Each structure stands twice: as C-alpha cells, then as structure tokens.
C-alpha cells in the first residue's frame with residue numbers, strides 16, 4: 001500500500017528551491033478554476049503587471065512560461081536564434097555551458113567567451129569576440145551564476161551588445177528579487193528567470209520578458225521556431241494583450257496563484273528593501289563563516305548575496321557534512337556543481353529563506369558539525 005507523502009519541514013539554504021512561505025503555500029491550495037475563466041484572466045493580467053515591476057520593465061511581452069527556468073532558457077534561444085546565426089556565449093560556470101548547447105541545437109554557431117569559474121564575465125573578452133565575429137547578432141550571458149556564486153556586470157555587457165547591433169539573452173534565474181535587475185535600463189532583450197529562487201515560490205514556472213526588438217526579430221523569422229510549445233508567437237496568443245485569448249495549453253492554474261502571491265509579497269516589501277535584506281543577511285553569514293576560519297570562494301565585489309560559495313577546508317568530507325546538516329538539523333545546503341564538486345559548498349539565502357534566523361541556524365549547525 002502506498003501512503004500520502006508528508007515531507008519534513010526543512011530549511012532550504014541551497015541553490016533552490018528556497019523555502020516557500022505559508023502564505024504562498026496557502027495561495028497554492030485555493031480552489032482550481034478554469035484557465036479561461038474571466039477571473040483567472042484577471043489574475044493573469046495582474047501577474048503580468050507584477051512581473052513588469054519585478055523586472056523593472058514596460059515590455060508588453062512579460063509572462064510566466066508554464067515550465068521551469070531551463071525551459072525559459074530554451075524559449076529565449078529557440079525564438080531568437082535562427083539556423084546559421086552566430087551567437088556569442090559567455091561561460092563562467094555551468095549555465096553558460098547549457099546556453100552553448102541550446103545555440104548548437106538551434107543549428108547556429110556558438111562563439112565561446114570563457115572565464116574562470118568564480119570570476120565574472122570579462123567585458124574586454126566579449127569586445128574582442130565581437131571584433132573577431134562582426135556577424136554575431138546575439139550575446140548570451142548569465143547575470144547571477146548559481147554554480148559559482150558570481151554576479152556579472154549586466155549593464156556593461158548589454159551596452160556592449162547594443163554597440164554591435166546584437167540582441168541579448170540574459171539569464172536572471174537567481175537574480176530576480178535578490179539583486180538589482182533593470183531590464184529596460186540595461187536594454188536587455190530576452191530575459192528569463194525562475195520562481196523557486198529569490199521569489200520563494202514553488203518550482204516549475206519561468207517568468208520571462210522580451211523587448212520590442214526581440215519581438216520584432218521573432219516576428220521576422222524566416223524559419224519556424226523549432227519548438228511548438230515554446231514558440232512565443234503562439235504563447236503570445238494565449239497570454240497576449242487585449243485580444244481574445246486563444247487556447248494554447250492549460251495554464252498551471254494553482255502554481256500561478258502561488259506566483260501571484262509571491263510577487264505581491266515582493267511588491268509589498270519593495271524591491272530595494274528586498275535587495276537590502278539579502279545583502280545584510282549575506283554580510284552576516286560571511287562574517288560568521290570567516291570567524292569560523294572558513295573562506296569565501298568569490299572576490300567581495302562579485303559575490304551574490306543570495307548564493308554564497310564557500311571553500312571546503314582540506315580534510316573535510318563534503319558529503320558527510322551535508323548529510324549531517326540535513327539529517328540532524330533539517331538544513332539543506334548545496335554541493336559544488338560541475339568542476340567545483342567536492343571543492344565548494346553553496347549556501348543559499350534566497351527570498352523567504354534570507355533571514356537572520358536562518359543565518360544563525362546555519363552557522364550554529366556548521367559549527368557543531370565541523371567541531372568548532
């Protein structure tokens with residue numbers, strides 16, 4: 001006999017999902033209504049406005065895609081890239097590698113700009129890539145690299161792309177709600193995020209926004225978007241403006257209640273207050289870790305307050321420490337990803353989980369497990 005699943009109450013301080021508040025879980029459990037019900041359409045419209053606030057954009061095409069952040073990434077590429085295009089892709093961690101994979105699967109050529117994992121994207125190298133490939137019509141980079149805990153200078157990178165008449169794809173899965181993100185001010189063209197990081201909503205949705213230039217490129221494509229589900233021309237018919245909604249797929253109704261609630265919470269707190277809270281808790285965590293003799297993996301100027309990469313000291317059994325934190329303290333922290341596996345821990349302080357209480361719990365638990 002199978003039984004109902006009752007998960008324990010964990011403290012989620014990894015790279016996502018982050019803790020979902022009772023208020024958001026409460027919204028998730030409200031009665032399901034039809035996805036073309038007029039009341040649901042009002043909720044969709046309000047969600048679009050809240051997303052415009054969070055992304056700091058007036059972009060008309062600002063929607064939550066009904067799929068996780070990885071699908072947001074794929075949607076950005078399949079819509080903006082045509083076969084034969086040249087795309088400059090910055091890689092300074094795991095997610096830049098996935099961008100390359102997306103470019104190649106679109107039948108396009110990826111010019112890679114590589115930086116050390118733990119450093120930000122170097123704009124000088126991007127400039128050189130544009131000089132060597134004047135045919136490049138797109139620049140793709142990750143604003144907040146969750147695999148390394150590094151922020152890159154999105155404003156400078158977007159300006160650089162504009163000087164070369166290229167559009168930009170910007171991964172802000174970990175940024176949204178945690179650090180400043182100014183889609184219109186930067187002039188970023190296709191920007192995707194996720195719900196389970198600093199929005200502290202359930203996983204499975206990808207907020208996205210497209211500039212007018214990006215929409216024009218999509219409308220002028222010579223070839224069809226290779227993915228039917230992610231084709232923005234079709235998705236626009238469902239989520240779009242004031243026109244009658246055409247059925248495309250059944251929206252994840254209850255997950256959208258949860259997203260709406262989490263965006264309301266963000267708006268009530270205010271973006272600047274949320275960024276300041278993430279920053280204060282980060283600084284408190286860092287000073288506690290350093291007092292314990294641990295060192296941070298990223299230079300101070302480029303650290304993400306919501307994702308703290310910590311060097312694992314020699315002789316410490318990475319998996320054993322994480323397992324004890326989980327089983328003795330109900331506390332999840334993240335392992336190193338890719339080439340950083342076994343070398344770093346990733347301590348998330350995302351959204352609802354970015355609190356003084358969590359910082360202190362984490363420091364206490366680590367001190368205990370490490371025998372300090």
Ligand SMILES: *Cc1c(COP(=O)(O)O)cnc(C)c1O
Pocket residue numbers: 016068069070071073095142144145146147171172173174194195203204
């Ligand atoms: C988590 C993450 C993704 C993928 O999001 P999923 O919701 O896990 O599919 C993409 N990019 C970055 C930078 C991320 O942190």
